Amino acid sequence: MMQISESELKYLRLLSESYGTIGEASTEIINLMAIQNLPKGTEHFISDIHGEYESFLHILKNASGVIKLKIDETFADSATPEERRTFATLIYYPEEKLELIKKSGIDLHAFYRKTLYRLITLLGIVTVKYTRSYVRKQIPKEYAYIIEELLYGATEAQGKADYKDSIIESIIEINVADDFITKMAELIRRISVYKLHILGDIFDRGPGGDIVLDALMKHHSVDIQWGNHDILWMGAAAGNRACIANVIRICTRYDNLHTLEVGYGISIRPLVIFAMDTYGDDPCPNFKPIVSSKDALYASDFNSLAKVSKAIAIIQFKLEGQLIEKHPYYEMDALRLLHKVDYKNATVEIDGRTYELNNKYFPTIDPDDPYRLTEAEEAVMNRLRAAFLESEVLQKHVQFLFAKGSIYKCSNNNLMFHGCVPMEEDGSFTMVKTSGGEASGKAWFDYAERIVRQGYFGEEGSRQKERGVDFFWYLWCGYKSPLFGKKKITTFERCFIEDESTWVEEKNPYYKLSEQEEIVDKIAEEFGLPREDSHIINGHMPVSKGKNPVRANGRTFVIDGGFAKAYQKKTGVAGYSLIYNSYGFILTAHEPFESAEIAVQEERDILSTTVAKQNITTRILNKSTDTGMEMQDKIDSLKKLLVAYRSGLIKQRA
Structure with missing residues (x-):
């Protein structure tokens, strides 16, 4: 029988206040173990924004191209490239794009039907790695019931199709399609990125x-x-x-x-x-x-x-x-x-x-x-x-x-x-x-x-x-x-001396040394991370044209690619973004962004080019992440709580 110390018993009594019965504790264990075996959520890394808010906000909206990629994969056989581009723009800027579409003279009823079905389909794709409980928490309250029914409704094939169709017709009929589309677009953008990491320099150079x-x-x-x-x-x-x-x-x-x-x-x-x-x-x-x-x-x-x-x-x-x-x-x-x-x-x-x-x-x-x-x-x-x-x-x-x-x-x-x-x-x-x-x-x-x-x-x-x-x-x-x-x-020196040799700001040896795997191992160990299986991600030093932002055999990512216009002549790009999903790392380089207005009217996305891709052989599950390890600690404690309930050490609260 599992042994429980006196100090553990004190903690388990506190835990029993949240899970007061064997049934409640068992349900939470099952839930946590299920979450552990889902694919890890997508992490998004951005550095050195330097006040360039229009470019930054657009990259947030398109998740560094992840949303467009999902659209192309999902609708490759059912929508033309032009339709997919319009759909992507609608997700990035729903209110602005809807205004233009309504002025274009198209059949709005048909447009709403097609768009609502596509939004539900895409939402189903981007939520596949999350539990219903997590998705429910992200859904806007005013449409929670409707969206859940569209995602998880009737089970019979024909009945499900008819059921969804009636919901969509009702949305159009009572004139809430615009608001519903806007909320759905926001939800898709939100769920597409599980965690956003900003690696410094939000301020200066740019205006916002x-x-x-x-x-x-x-x-x-x-x-x-x-x-x-x-x-x-x-x-x-x-x-x-x-x-x-x-x-x-x-x-x-x-x-x-x-x-x-x-x-x-x-x-x-x-x-x-x-x-x-x-x-x-x-x-x-x-x-x-x-x-x-x-x-x-x-x-x-x-x-x-x-x-x-x-x-x-x-x-x-x-x-x-x-x-x-x-x-x-x-x-x-x-x-x-x-x-x-x-x-x-x-x-x-x-x-x-x-x-x-x-x-x-x-x-x-x-x-x-x-x-x-x-x-x-x-x-x-x-x-x-x-x-x-x-x-x-x-x-x-x-x-x-x-x-x-x-x-x-x-x-x-x-x-x-x-x-x-x-x-x-x-x-x-x-x-x-x-x-x-x-x-x-x-x-x-x-x-x-x-x-x-x-x-x-x-x-x-x-x-x-x-x-x-x-x-x-x-x-x-x-x-x-x-x-x-x-x-x-x-x-x-830059203010008062013309001799540019005095302007040189010598870099710390770290920037050269971090190109070596053994140095990455040393730094990782210093910060309590495992040697060999860890990465360093940092910005600060704009990556010059022709230089590789991926170093030390894929162990170091330097992702300052020049969001600030002042740096773009040196870098040749307008910023890097790093995506870390359940399949590995994807580093993309972005072209300069003109304006949100042009993005809406001309359906111009930021052109993002994959610079490096680091695939893995086994898909990463939540149980291999920090969050998954925290879940495991909770699972272990809940299992001890079950033992305490069953042995009478702690009384159930029911």
Whole structure:
């Protein structure tokens, strides 16, 4: 007979409150064992969105091409390619597409019948790996009975057909077909992806990081591994002034003030006034905004943004210099360059070499105390800091990033993070100085996350909170930050030095080493994953044209393919998506997306090309996943509860 310890008995008594009889416990065991033997759900990995919300939202709608693939497989013999394309567009954008279809003059009754049958058929295909209980929870409440009956209704062949036909005719007759189609399309999109993983850099470059976050907050199952651009905004929301300065400089650099001013209600008016007063006669040559040819900015707008960008950049360099001096264990003295500038001759010394500056106008810098903000700069930063702290939408988004996010995540033998595991050339994990000693590998990741959580949630005025708020900036651009992965950020050099050799940001050895299987094994073991059967998935470094995003014989996936338009010349694509379903991994590369309007009117999907496919010999079932193992733990406990009931150790509650 199975032995039950006293400590187990205490737990089983708690469990009996949920499963009070032998029948209830047995039913749950049977249910869990059935779920374990279903194919695993589809996981979707996306990285480096950089505010390109239209492309991102479309990829969410088409599940990186998975929905179109299911449509083509299901209706290959019963629908033309044009009909399948229209059907796919209808699922992505049901309300917009229905409006166009109704204006086209087609036989609406026939269209509704055919479309409703196809939607039910497709829903049956995408729900085949889920239990009825799970599907029921996803179905919109107002149509729960109807959809369940259409999916699982009458059993006799002819009776079932007649039964379904009568339901569909009723839907059309009472004029709810449009709403029903919209809800069905949403349901298919929802069920097509079981879990969404975002591997960092939601913000910056593109115009809608806030819009992306609004969409993620509505998603049924998402986790986020923070990127360095995310941590920058999180630090700004926590009140770190160096992070705030960086956020504003990047927004002005990429003409993305819409996110700040409209998305988050943060006015930079104090900075604009200061910049125009201080740099009114300065052409600011290397601070002109980077915009696409479609963005029609007046010359005066370019000039004004350039002055604002320079004003905040100078403030940024001062604030960063203060932080580096305050925290010597950051080991970032190479970033402190203002005291190395010869302001009389307009030169700067870097690594023993002297470079000429392309701009000689520094009215706010005191050469004897170059990192001190002027009174006007202090006033501007105080106003801006208050605006970030008081933005309700920004604070709501950052709290969501903390609730759903982390620096790394291990799931189903996949190690996910944005940047890198800091390593030395010999393959050892870099030892990093911290306020509490040294850390490396997983311990360094865990320490970094703990410190920034203290920075945001810590007690006001406490030493822990102050240290954590400062640390956000280190994670943004620190030499050994797991989110940055470069030896040095060269913002000053790009702004003031024409010699592009000074702009080089040397990558951490991890990026070369992770092409070796033995290094992947070492990293996996460090994070508690099995050697050989695990994968690393990360973004951050755009994969250049001609380079393979799949490395180490399929063990490493680098999926930053250039969502941001600024990177697409380098990458040649407009982003990668990784799909992990019960048959293995599929990596797809996406072509640039024009607009949702064109997608609806011209039925243009994002062209997604399979870059790599990693098939397996045996289909992956839920029991082989993390969720399946958790289910097994519960099954084992419920079996012990049955023993306790049958032996009288615990009384049934009936």
